[in-house]
Amino acid sequence: MGLLQLLKSQFLCQLIICYVFLASGLIVNLLQLCTSPLWLINKQLARRLNVRLAYCISSQMVAALEWWSGTECTLYTDPKSYSLYGNENAIVVLNHMFEIDFLCGWTFCERFGVLGSSKVLAKKELAYVPIIGWMWYFLEIVFCKRKWEEDRTTVAQSLQRLQDYPENFWFLLYCEGTRFTPKKHQISMQVAESKGLPKLKYHLLPRTKGFWVTVQNLRGTAAAVYDSTLNFRNNEAPTLLGILNGKKYHADLYVRRIPLELIPEDEAECAAWLHKLYQEKDSFQEHYTETGRFPGPIVSPARRPWSLINWLFWSCLLLYPLALLLIQLISSGSVLTIVVSAAICYAASAGVRWMIGQTEINRGSNYGNKEQIDSLRKPSKAST
Numbered sequence: 359m360g361l362l363q364l365l366k367s368q369f370l371c372q373l374i375i376c377y378v379f380l381a382s383g384l385i386v387n388l389l390q391l392c393t394s395p396l397w398l399i400n401k402q403l404a405r406r407l408n409v410r411l412a413y414c415i416s417s418q419m420v421a422a423l424e425w426w427s428g429t430e431c432t433l434y435t436d437p438k439s440y441s442l443y444g445n446e447n448a449i450v451v452l453n454h455m456f457e458i459d460f461l462c463g464w465t466f467c468e469r470f471g472v473l474g475s476s477k478v479l480a481k482k483e484l485a486y487v488p489i490i491g492w493m494w495y496f497l498e499i500v501f502c503k504r505k506w507e508e509d510r511t512t513v514a515q516s517l518q519r520l521q522d523y524p525e526n527f528w529f530l531l532y533c534e535g536t537r538f539t540p541k542k543h544q545i546s547m548q549v550a551e552s553k554g555l556p557k558l559k560y561h562l563l564p565r566t567k568g569f570w571v572t573v574q575n576l577r578g579t580a581a582a583v584y585d586s587t588l589n590f591r592n593n594e595a596p597t598l599l600g601i602l603n604g605k606k607y608h609a610d611l612y613v614r615r616i617p618l619e620l621i622p623e624d625e626a627e628c629a630a631w632l633h634k635l636y637q638e639k640d641s642f643q644e645h646y647t648e649t650g651r652f653p654g655p656i657v658s659p660a661r662r663p664w665s666l667i668n669w670l671f672w673s674c675l676l677l678y679p680l681a682l683l684l685i686q687l688i689s690s691g692s693v694l695t696i697v698v699s700a701a702i703c704y705a706a707s708a709g710v711r712w713m714i715g716q717t718e719i720n721r722g723s724n725y726g727n728k729e730q731i732d733s734l735r736k737p738s739k740a741s742t
């Protein structure tokens with residue numbers, strides 16, 4: 359192990375990264391709150407400010423991936439589509455198999471200049487995660503309860519609001535609805551069988567309603583669907599804790615640009631189109647497993663320095679007062695103050711650990727584990 363690698367694996371270094379993330383994140387959340395009155399006067403300006411503030415938070419995680427762990431992200435795509443990435447609104451459809459797939463997505467957002475404005479159809483539980491969830495509220499992220507009866511109106515309304523968004527954005531949709539586990543896969547393939555659909559090997563059966571409602575409500579706003587398939591070399595199973603430990607991974611992303619006009623408007627046809635897309639995605643994963651690469655040329659954008667510069671800025675701003683505080687604390691000699699400070703540090707690190715836990719598959723939700731059994735028992739409902 360090299361000296362640098364040894365340094366990266368030190369708990370103290372990770373503590374510093376987490377402290378900067380936590381302290382700057384809370385400051386940014388506070389600044390976002392301060393933009394609230396501006397929404398009433400100049401909504402577009404408030405949105406633009408929030409895009410930049412959000413960048414301060416999400417780019418720190420991108421910096422951890424790109425600069426701290428040195429993870430390589432390679433893009434396979436058609437060079438003709440490449441020039442459009444970042445210059446139009448798009449709906450991104452991504453497979454949901456890895457703990458850091460969202461972070462790899464963010465890395466590409468950063469490289470194409472849409473990180474601050476990028477959006478996702480996220481489960482409601484994530485809205486309560488401090489810093490990230492609170493940041494998302496001001497970014498007009500679309501949340502769902504994964505209960506169609508409730509989501510059908512709320513999701514559509516939130517999507518409608520994005521029609522006059524002042525910056526280009528990518529809207530991420532994990533159509534599988536939950537992360538891949540062998541059990542969820544087995545259950546979803548039972549559903550596929552009951553619907554007469556071909557089985558998938560590398561994906562869960564996609565949920566089609568969210569996709570349909572997104573495409574319908576973003577017609578005229580988004581120009582295309584970016585069908586994105588992610589995998590990691592050498593069967594790597596990347597984790598956020600691995601990234602913080604400075605472990606380097608190798609991500610490969612295959613992206614196909616599909617103009618939105620090609621997607622059927624009718625709900626049933628749109629659902630069939632999505633099922634076919636996932637069958638194709640499955641074949642790309644099979645190709646990757648067999649050959650170690652995706653089809654098509656590699657056109658990888660280089661990492662940009664901005665995420666690192668942002669991190670250095672917040673570190674300088676926040677580490678100096680921390681050092682002063684520590685010196686004062688130790689020189690005060692008060693046991694009570696030292697004990698209280700240690701307790702605050704412990705609570706903060708437990709909080710960050712809990713946040714990291716949100717990305718861990720083995721702490722994931724039960725969604726897709728059992729409800730299919732109920733739905734298979736129920737007589738089939740009209741879908742809309």
Ligand SMILES: CC/C=C\C/C=C\C/C=C\C/C=C\C/C=C\C/C=C\CCC(=O)SCCNC(=O)CCNC(=O)[C@H](O)C(C)(C)COP(=O)(O)OP(=O)(O)OC[C@H]1O[C@@H](n2cnc3c(N)ncnc32)[C@H](O)[C@@H]1OP(=O)(O)O
Pocket residue numbers: 443450452460462463464466467476477478479480481484502503504505506507509528529530531532533534535536545546549562563564565566567568569584586613726727729730731733734738739741
């Ligand atoms: C150039 C570079 C390009 C790209 C770069 C890549 C990416 C970058 C882009 C942007 C980045 C932006 C942000 C990223 C940051 C962080 C993201 C972090 C994470 C958040 C993600 C999540 O939270 S995922 C979870 C939430 N999202 C979803 O669930 C979306 C998908 N779900 C749906 O669409 C659902 O339909 C729904 C949520 C709208 C409603 O769910 P509900 O369960 O109520 O209804 P369903 O219709 O799905 O269920 C009933 C029907 O489903 C059948 N069924 C039952 N069991 C199963 C089963 N196990 N599997 C499949 N299907 C099942 C059932 O039979 C019913 O069928 P019907 O035929 O009757 O409809």
Ligand SMILES: CCCCCCCCCCCCCCCC(=O)OC[C@@H](O)COP(=O)(O)O
Pocket residue numbers: 375376379418419422457460481484487490532535536537710713714716717721722723724725
């Ligand atoms: C600089 C780095 C400092 C690190 C601090 C920790 C930050 C934690 C950020 C938490 C971000 C949360 C995003 C989670 C995304 C995710 O992957 O959600 C899972 C859902 O799709 C599906 O959930 P499930 O049904 O449970 O599979």
